[in-house]
Amino acid sequence: MAKKTVEDLDLKGKKVLVRVDFNVPIKDDVITNDNRIVAAIPTIDYITAEGGKAILFSHLGRVKTEEDKAGKSLKPVAERLSELLGKPVTFVPETRGKELEEAIANMKDGDVLVVENTRFEDIDGKKESKNDPELGKYWASLGDVFVNDAFGTAHRAHASNVGIASNLPTAVGYLMEKEIKFIGGVVENPQRPFVAILGGAKVSDKIGVIENLIDKADKILIGGGMTYTFQAAQGRKVGMSICEKDKLDLARELLEKAGDKLILPVDTVCAPDFDNDAPTTILTGDIPDDLEGLDIGPETIKLFTEELQGAKTVIWNGPMGVFELPTFAKGTIGVCEAIANLKDATTIIGGGDSAAAAIQLGFADEFTHISTGGGASLEYLEGKVLPGVESISDK
Template structure:
């Protein structure tokens, strides 16, 4: 890895700014899932062990007006972080000003504080989201070094990542380092055979990923709703299945370009209604009138298992069906299980719904890596440069 990591920094006695990704689900001011806080612990604990003074911050939700701020304070996150670290986390309910500066200056070695939601700066002119240079410079002035451990925002140039990194020495935290090593490594230097599995509803969401992976992977397996746009491009009947009419020509081009590298489902679980209680049937590649494809079928599961046998690197992004409904989650669960049981393979989930599926289905521990960034991991799989990572100091 050519970027500096937290281990390359001299941290003792330094004020260490840490951009974390604490954009977590909350309901009525209560945290409903603390996975992202847990994921940040190794980096924070390492800096504290090195006697750094930690100033941690994050965004939470979208903030455009003063009213939006309600329910989006990071105070509950600071309280949960304090419990997990078993250490006091001082919380400052400001994003700039004398109160914040005093709290930073009063920190002792090995102590930690957190300041308020960086998106609160968006109320007056989107200063955070538009990478306002003055704001980035101000936040940078609060610390001696900067550690970016928020992969989930790495595809965006914000004041709290690119803005700060442009002004002081910076490094990747352990979480960002892991993402670069796993996803970057899989795409740029995969151990072969390299198989990519792409699901989800729309071809349009995955165009760049499909195009990039067709040049890198040995096979690309396609599932989910986008199957039916490819089917229609092949002249098959799709009934009432999801289709992007404006992407049919593109699907034809991708099929021509891919040759036998792109593997489509050979059967589908169909129903006449988008409803978990509606009767289901399994059909081949032509969907009957009045029916819609909602999951891959058993023969496709067998086909995918065969294609994945012996794979050494697998990247998966997007569910195989409407996994939120149990009747249409079997394909996604089967892919999870196949990957969990692959011998000697590096298995990576590129964030988003497939990560949620793996967690809900209990396969989280069976993967080499589950990305913490949905949009960021997708853009990384496309081969795009991520501004948040590009801005980190080189070794």
């Protein structure tokens, strides 16, 4: 997919509207994780170095009422961005109007400005989230060109991405370009052997991904809570483990369609309670009624490690167990290590909990690419068209 990039635009003296993903966790006005801000800096730096005026748009959390606005201002983000850039960043506590327009008019080449939370426009009729045409046109009128660098919202048609893009010359930023290259590359033309590892709690969350990857991947390794729905579909007893009983027929269909491509765990770490200090048992067969599966076992880690050998492309989405509890993190750690040790392979984490796990467990630098989008990554892997990507001009 050859989209125009920020380097294809003439930026000198231009007002460059940039959709970034600054949806970061904030507690008591303090940012607890600034990864998404850091990830946007290469694009911002390029725009300002080329003499453009960077005008940044982002949402932060969900905002439906006036009360929801508390703690959702982008002011702390603008302050942190200023520290990271080592230069002043103007923050405008408005999403439209005279104050915003004057602040933009007063910008000099190389300046950076952050507009208030775009979701503040959702209080009166969901204008941002419903891609209100008038709002997209108004925001577009504030700039000369538009750069979309927010893959995390690319699966949604909002006024601050698709709305602006409909009214201006457009391009992708460096972060979005990487997502298209790696996630899009997996969907369109992976190097083989191609192995997908899918975890997480529910089969229903990954139905589209599994169906799409059955035709594309050479192997699909299944872990996490969705394991037990597949095992129940095979007639196994799964005890108190999470199991989507209304998806058993679908799980059987997927097992039949995938054949030996789809590989399930061969042992399970079980416990009577969802508790880090609960006594654990490793089982290879049925799980009794008084136990639940909370992680893949050591034989499965060994099996998955063997199945990964020789892989040229690996994509991983979803943890192998309850990685937040150290007792049940061994499977996720084992998979992280197995992927990290692969030589000459393109290794990709498809956002969400698996990205959080890799970062939390200290493996972030061992992967070729960690996606910044959870839902967007999943929909891209399903082969869906993402509105935020589709709205960008082709080369």
